[in-house]
Amino acid sequence: MFTNKFIRGLNIINEITVTDNKEIGTHMDIVAAFKDLAPDLESFIVEFAFGDIYSREGLTKQQQTMATIASLVTLGTEPQLELHINVGITIGLTPKEIVGTIVHLIPYVGFPKVLNALKIVKKAFAQRNVTIKDLQMQSN
Amino acid sequence: MFTNKFIRGLNIINEITVTDNKEIGTHMDIVAAFKDLAPDLESFIVEFAFGDIYSREGLTKQQQTMATIASLVTLGTEPQLELHINVGITIGLTPKEIVGTIVHLIPYVGFPKVLNALKIVKKAFAQRNVTIKDLQMQSN
Amino acid sequence: MFTNKFIRGLNIINEITVTDNKEIGTHMDIVAAFKDLAPDLESFIVEFAFGDIYSREGLTKQQQTMATIASLVTLGTEPQLELHINVGITIGLTPKEIVGTIVHLIPYVGFPKVLNALKIVKKAFAQRNVTIKDLQMQSN
Amino acid sequence: MFTNKFIRGLNIINEITVTDNKEIGTHMDIVAAFKDLAPDLESFIVEFAFGDIYSREGLTKQQQTMATIASLVTLGTEPQLELHINVGITIGLTPKEIVGTIVHLIPYVGFPKVLNALKIVKKAFAQRNVTIKDLQMQSN
Amino acid sequence: MFTNKFIRGLNIINEITVTDNKEIGTHMDIVAAFKDLAPDLESFIVEFAFGDIYSREGLTKQQQTMATIASLVTLGTEPQLELHINVGITIGLTPKEIVGTIVHLIPYVGFPKVLNALKIVKKAFAQRNVTIKDLQMQSN
Amino acid sequence: MFTNKFIRGLNIINEITVTDNKEIGTHMDIVAAFKDLAPDLESFIVEFAFGDIYSREGLTKQQQTMATIASLVTLGTEPQLELHINVGITIGLTPKEIVGTIVHLIPYVGFPKVLNALKIVKKAFAQRNVTIKDLQMQSN
Numbered sequence: 001m002f003t004n005k006f007i008r009g010l011n012i013i014n015e016i017t018v019t020d021n022k023e024i025g026t027h028m029d030i031v032a033a034f035k036d037l038a039p040d041l042e043s044f045i046v047e048f049a050f051g052d053i054y055s056r057e058g059l060t061k062q063q064q065t066m067a068t069i070a071s072l073v074t075l076g077t078e079p080q081l082e083l084h085i086n087v088g089i090t091i092g093l094t095p096k097e098i099v100g101t102i103v104h105l106i107p108y109v110g111f112p113k114v115l116n117a118l119k120i121v122k123k124a125f126a127q128r129n130v131t132i133k134d135l136q137m138q139s140n
Numbered sequence: 141m142f143t144n145k146f147i148r149g150l151n152i153i154n155e156i157t158v159t160d161n162k163e164i165g166t167h168m169d170i171v172a173a174f175k176d177l178a179p180d181l182e183s184f185i186v187e188f189a190f191g192d193i194y195s196r197e198g199l200t201k202q203q204q205t206m207a208t209i210a211s212l213v214t215l216g217t218e219p220q221l222e223l224h225i226n227v228g229i230t231i232g233l234t235p236k237e238i239v240g241t242i243v244h245l246i247p248y249v250g251f252p253k254v255l256n257a258l259k260i261v262k263k264a265f266a267q268r269n270v271t272i273k274d275l276q277m278q279s280n
Numbered sequence: 281m282f283t284n285k286f287i288r289g290l291n292i293i294n295e296i297t298v299t300d301n302k303e304i305g306t307h308m309d310i311v312a313a314f315k316d317l318a319p320d321l322e323s324f325i326v327e328f329a330f331g332d333i334y335s336r337e338g339l340t341k342q343q344q345t346m347a348t349i350a351s352l353v354t355l356g357t358e359p360q361l362e363l364h365i366n367v368g369i370t371i372g373l374t375p376k377e378i379v380g381t382i383v384h385l386i387p388y389v390g391f392p393k394v395l396n397a398l399k400i401v402k403k404a405f406a407q408r409n410v411t412i413k414d415l416q417m418q419s420n
Numbered sequence: 421m422f423t424n425k426f427i428r429g430l431n432i433i434n435e436i437t438v439t440d441n442k443e444i445g446t447h448m449d450i451v452a453a454f455k456d457l458a459p460d461l462e463s464f465i466v467e468f469a470f471g472d473i474y475s476r477e478g479l480t481k482q483q484q485t486m487a488t489i490a491s492l493v494t495l496g497t498e499p500q501l502e503l504h505i506n507v508g509i510t511i512g513l514t515p516k517e518i519v520g521t522i523v524h525l526i527p528y529v530g531f532p533k534v535l536n537a538l539k540i541v542k543k544a545f546a547q548r549n550v551t552i553k554d555l556q557m558q559s560n
Numbered sequence: 561m562f563t564n565k566f567i568r569g570l571n572i573i574n575e576i577t578v579t580d581n582k583e584i585g586t587h588m589d590i591v592a593a594f595k596d597l598a599p600d601l602e603s604f605i606v607e608f609a610f611g612d613i614y615s616r617e618g619l620t621k622q623q624q625t626m627a628t629i630a631s632l633v634t635l636g637t638e639p640q641l642e643l644h645i646n647v648g649i650t651i652g653l654t655p656k657e658i659v660g661t662i663v664h665l666i667p668y669v670g671f672p673k674v675l676n677a678l679k680i681v682k683k684a685f686a687q688r689n690v691t692i693k694d695l696q697m698q699s700n
Numbered sequence: 701m702f703t704n705k706f707i708r709g710l711n712i713i714n715e716i717t718v719t720d721n722k723e724i725g726t727h728m729d730i731v732a733a734f735k736d737l738a739p740d741l742e743s744f745i746v747e748f749a750f751g752d753i754y755s756r757e758g759l760t761k762q763q764q765t766m767a768t769i770a771s772l773v774t775l776g777t778e779p780q781l782e783l784h785i786n787v788g789i790t791i792g793l794t795p796k797e798i799v800g801t802i803v804h805l806i807p808y809v810g811f812p813k814v815l816n817a818l819k820i821v822k823k824a825f826a827q828r829n830v831t832i833k834d835l836q837m838q839s840n
Contacts, residue, residue, distance in 0.1 A: 070211045071245050107188070
C-alpha cells in the first residue's frame, strides 16, 4: 500500500524528529494539520523531502541538518528553524555545533537574522533541557 | 604592527583561499580592490570575519564552509558563492559533499536558487580540475 | 473633491475587501490606522495601488488576486497574505484555487514559505466558514 | 522502466516548454546539464516538480504559469523567470496577461524587481516574435 | 582590561540606545541574553558593530540610523527595526524623518514591508510619547 | 495636457538624474524602453514615484537618496543601485557619504551584499570621474 519511498521517508522522519517531549512537533504533525487543505502534502513531504532528498548518499544526518539550519537562518522562517534545531539535538549535533553554525553566519547574513535565530535556539535548548554545561563540552 | 587578531585572520585566509590557479580570487584580492574606497574593509574582513568568526572553536573548517555555502545558496549572491565553493575544494570538502549540500536545500529554498548555484559549481569544478570520478568517490 | 482615480480605487477596494465579518480588516482600515503618521498613504493606496494598478485592463480580478497571493507567499509578509486570501474568497477564487496557487509554489520557494502560508489559509477559511466540502468542489 | 509519474511529468514538460526555437532551453536541458553533478535531479524535476506538482488538479496550466511567474518576479531569479515567460507564451497566456501579471506586482514588490522582470519579457517576446500588435489584443 | 575599541563601542551604545523607559531594550540587553550561548557576541557587537562600524567617520549618527532603518525595513526583521526606530528618536531624528524614511521606500520594496514597519513605528512612538504634534513639526 | 503631478515628478527626475555622460541612463530612458510593453509605466514612475513619493516634504533629496541606496543594497537589485548611486553623485552626496552608507550596512546585511554594492560604486565613480581625492574630502 505504501511505496518503498514513502516507508524510507517515514523512517527518516521518525528517526530524526520524534522526541519524548510531546510539545515539540514533528513533520507528521504538519502533514496532519493540512490533511484537509492538501492531502497530497503528505506525499510531497514524506516521499520527496525525506524519501528522495534526505535519502541521498553523500552527507551524514548531522551535515544535512547543519546545512538545513544555515539555510533557514538565512531565510528567516522561524517555525521551520525551531523544528530543525530540535532535529539537530535529536540526531546528535552538539549544542556547540548548533550555536556555532548560526554564529558563523554573521558575516554572511548580518546580525539581525542571527540574533533572531539564537532566540529560537534558547527556546529549543530550554525545552530539551540542554544546559550551559552541555554547551561548553567540546564537540569531539 | 599587525594585531594578533589580524595575523590569525590572515593565516586562515591563506590556508583556505590560496590556490595554484591565479584566476581564482582570494579574500585579499577583494581587500585590494576596495583599498581606495574603504581601506578599513581590510580590518573588517581579516580581523572580524576571519580573526574573530572563523577563529571560533566548535566547528571544523569543513563544517564552517558547508554552513557558508548553504547560506550563500539561500542568499543567491553568486560571486561569494563561487569563492566559497573554491574554499570548499581547497579545505577538503569532497565534491560529493559540496554538491550534496546544495541539492539538499531544494526543499527549503526551491529549485531556482539550487540550479543557479549548481551552475557555479560546474564552473568552479572545471577551473579546479574536479572530475566526475572525483564526484563519485565516497566522502569517507 | 475626490479625483476620479480616487473614486475608481475606492470602488475596487469596496468590491474586493468588504465582508460581513467585522474582524476582517479592509484596506481602508489600514489607511485609517496610519492617518496620523502618514495621511498621504490614503492616496498612495487608493489612487495608486487601486485606482492605477488594480484598474489596469488585461487581468481579471481573480487573476490579479492569484498573482498577488503568489507574490506575498514568496515575500513571506503574513498580514498582507491574510488580507489577500480574504480578497480571494470575496472575489470568487475557489478554495481549491487559493490552496492550489500556494501549493504550486513548493518547487519555486520551498516548503517553509508554503507551509507558513497554508497556516494563514486555515485561519482565513475558518473565519469565512469555508469548509472541506467547499474545498473539494471543482473550480469549473 | 519509467514510472508513471515520470512519464506524466515528462509529458507536461514536453507540452509546456518545447518550442521551435532551439535557443530556448527546456527543463530537460537543465537536467542534461547537471547529469554528471547530480543525476537524481532528473527525477526531482520530472517526477516531483512536474509529475507531482504540475499534475495536481485545481489550476489550469495558465493559472499555474501565472502563479509561477509572479513568484519568480518576487524571488528575482532571472534564468528561471525567462524560462517560465517562455512557458507562458507556449501554453497560451496572452502577452497582455504576462505583462499584466508582472506590472500588477509593483505595489507588492516595488519597481526594481518589476523593471528587471520586464527586461526579460522584452528579450523573450523578441525571441518568440511577439509583437506590439499581439500585446494590444484583448485577452478574451 | 577592555580594549580601546570596546570602550569606544560601549560609549556609542550608551549614547544611542539608553532611554528612561526600562521596557525598551538596548544592545547590551541582547548581549546579556546570549551570554551563555555565545559569550563572544559581546565583542562582536560592541567592538565590531559599534567600535568599528559605527565609529567610522563620514556619516553623522542621524545618517547612520537612517541608513540602518531603511535596510531593516527592506529586510523585514522586526525586533531590530523596533530597536533602531528607538535609536532614531534618541539621537534626534525627527518623527517626520523616521516616518519619511520608511514611506519613501514604497517604490523600492512595495507596500507590505512599509506597512509592517509603520506598525512598529506606531508602537515605538507610543512608548516614547511622540505625539502627532511632534510629527507635524518641520525637521529643520 | 500633463497633470501638475506629472510635471512635478518630471522636474524632480530631470533635477536628480540628468548628467553630462550620455551612457548613464535616467528614469525617462526606462520609461522609453518599456513604452510598448506597458505605456502606463510612465505615469506610475513619473506621477507616483516622483510626483507623489519624492515630492513628500520631510526629507532632503540627499536623505531620500541615502535611504534609497540603503534599501537597494539590501535588496541586491544592481541596475537600480547603479542608477541611484549616480543620483547620489548628481544631487550632492559626497563620495564619502555614498561609500559610508553602504559600508555601514555590513552588520545588518552581511559582507556579500555590501561587497557587490561597492563593485557598482567603483564603476559609477569611474564613469563620473570621482577620484580618491574626492573620496577623502570631509563631508562637512
